[in-house]
Amino acid sequence: MxxxxxxxxxxxxxxxxxxxxxxxxxxxxxxxxxxxxxxxxxxxxxxxxxxxxxxxxxxxxxxxxxxxxxxxxxxxxxxxxxxxxxxxxxxxxxxxxxxxxxxxxxxxxxxxxxxxxxxxxxxxxxxxxxxxxxxxxxxxxxxxxxxxxxxxxxxxxxxxxxxxxxxxxxxxxxxxxxxxxxxxxxxxxxxxxxxRPYIRLKEVIQSILRLIPAIGKSMVDIARKIEVLIRTMMVxxxxxxxxxxxxxxxxxxxxxxxxxxxxxxxxxxxxxxxxxxxxxxxxxxxxxxxNPSSFHSSAPFDIHDGKFIRSSKLPSYSKIFGQTVLKLIKKDKRVIALTAAMPEGTGLEIVQKKYPENFYDVGIAEQYMFDFAGGLSISGMKPVIAIYSTFLQRAIDQIIHDLTLMKLPVVVGIDRAGLVGGDGATHQGIFDIAILCSIPDIYVASPKDENELQHMVYTGVKSNKTVFVRYPKEPGKGVNLDEDFKEIPLGKSEVLREGKDGVIFAFGPLVYEAKDAAEKLSKNDKIELSVINVRFIKPLDKELILNYIKKKKRVITIEDGILEGGFGSIIKDIIVSENIKKINLLSLGVSDGIIEVASREELIEKYNLNSEGIYSEVKRFLNKKRINIFKI
Ligand SMILES: Cc1ncc(C[n+]2csc(CCOP(=O)(O)OP(=O)(O)O)c2C)c(N)n1
Known part of the structure; x- marks a missing residue:
């Protein structure tokens, strides 16, 4: 026992x-x-x-x-x-x-x-x-x-x-x-x-005492007392x-x-x-x-040799982000990479190693980091922050009061955006869209894959604007990366598929899930949907989006963020404020503010955000004569 x-x-x-x-x-x-x-x-x-x-x-x-x-x-x-x-x-x-x-x-x-x-x-x-x-x-x-x-x-x-x-x-x-x-x-x-000071002083006193030829008991007592006194004073x-x-x-x-x-x-x-x-x-x-850092937040591993058992061999978005920042610094030494105690998790570790003079780990100090970036920015540098979505919540006032009101250019990589596996409610990245999209004069982008990520970060740095780029922890499709950076037109969406029966608006890697679902609807059910890679959640590509809403009438929005105040509700607001009639809207997203502990896959499935979930929800939605999820 x-x-x-x-x-x-x-x-x-x-x-x-x-x-x-x-x-x-x-x-x-x-x-x-x-x-x-x-x-x-x-x-x-x-x-x-x-x-x-x-x-x-x-x-x-x-x-x-x-x-x-x-x-x-x-x-x-x-x-x-x-x-x-x-x-x-x-x-x-x-x-x-x-x-x-x-x-x-x-x-x-x-x-x-x-x-x-x-x-x-x-x-x-x-x-x-x-x-x-x-x-x-x-x-x-x-x-x-x-x-x-x-x-x-x-x-x-x-x-x-x-x-x-x-x-x-x-x-x-x-x-x-x-x-x-x-x-x-x-x-x-x-x-x-x-x-150190105590030890040094103690050594000095002991050596002085050693010089006195015969130390009697009283002398030893005095020495001890002195030592206690020194300890009290000097430790x-x-x-x-x-x-x-x-x-x-x-x-x-x-x-x-x-x-x-x-x-x-x-x-x-x-x-x-x-x-x-x-x-x-x-x-x-x-x-x-x-290797305490690698085992800080550890993947499963083999106990005998401590080797990690990786679920994917593809590079993470964080890794691509770090490599992109590295390339940007190579081109322009005004680029300064910042992290609040997460050099490894955010992929900035390679920048720390290669360009230590262009890298700052400020400790667990998210608020400070944003104002520090503000100071760099207002003085002509190009700060690029990498931060997990959930920890970005700490710095909302700095984003509003210190960056936005002065229109200070800063690029922020929002890592672990969306639903996050394993950690539960405290670590979800589901609030960034709802919070950031209410802040004026900033850009909130979400790349559909790794290649778009590198171009967005590059575009952000080049733009001289406050640009947030959000992406999840899990690796993407493993698409090839273009050799050279390309500028993505700020605030412009991308049409990925055309269809007469409705339109899906999606962003981030969920774009691929939406596209797969649309293809399945076409193959199995003869339903043809347009799929738009929204790319910029703020500002929206309003002209294109309004055009599709008016033409298609059946509108589906997809996001791995909280629905209240999120992308779906922004689209709903546009429909109402533009007074567009007879629109049926289905918004798929996260309906709970407190997320249970589960893997990202389980959570994505729970909220119908994988291709199967999108397929069945959209099919149900389109098959209804009268749609009661949201109807104007
Ligand atoms: C506000 C915030 N920023 C970042 C993190 C990520 N994080 C989790 S543990 C940790 C290090 C904590 O170090 P310490 O308090 O010394 O605990 P240790 O793991 O060394 O025992 C960090 C940065 C966090 N949990 N919260």
Missing amino acids: SILDKVNFPPDLNGLTIEELETLAKEIRKIIIQVVSKNGGHLSSNLGVVDLTLALHRIFNAPEDKIIWDVGHQSYTHKIITGRKDKIFSIRQRHGLSGYPDIFESEYDAINTGHASTSLAFASGMAVARDKQNKKHNIIAVIGDGALTGGVALEALNHIGQIKQRLIIILNDNKMSISPNVGGISKHLNYLVSG PGSLFDELGVKYIGPIHGHNIKEMIKEFEESKKYDFPVLLHVVTEKGFGYKPAMQ
């Missing part, structure tokens, strides 16, 4: 010795490696916090004590020992466990997370509420050194240090964001870990202490005994404390320790 067999909930940890906890940690690591090798997931971050999680749950009394996991991608051990062990192999699968904390999944999950840097603010609010209600429980925020670079975390620290509620912050420092962490805070943490906890949060550490994050002692101590303070816990990403699995 393993120790894990006996552990279902945190109180089961109480009777275990330190050795048994260490064995349990090994058992849990094995399970996590197995799970992620099958389902994919955040391997290195989870392996790094197994010991930390056991120590936390041993000392604190969840769910009464609130443990908040920043980002939440590292919560697998927490899930395993809070009643979800039997479901852990379902993680990130449809109808399975979420890969992030979810208050609807378990009472042990204090808040939902997924986007970085929110834990401290939540913890602070919860601590104030606790104190106002005269409750006594502990509130513990676990935040990584990467997430600590996020503005909202720093805003929280600033406030926490002022209002000084009782609050425990566990800083899980592994020197890594997804890639090696960046910036002054990261340097400061390294400085704290190495304790630099300065940034946090200066902000009003007591710094404790560094603490060995793979030494359960040491953590248990320090966590127990931390309960005694009636003001905010930060425990600096040093961990290693990927701890306990060699391939992940050697």
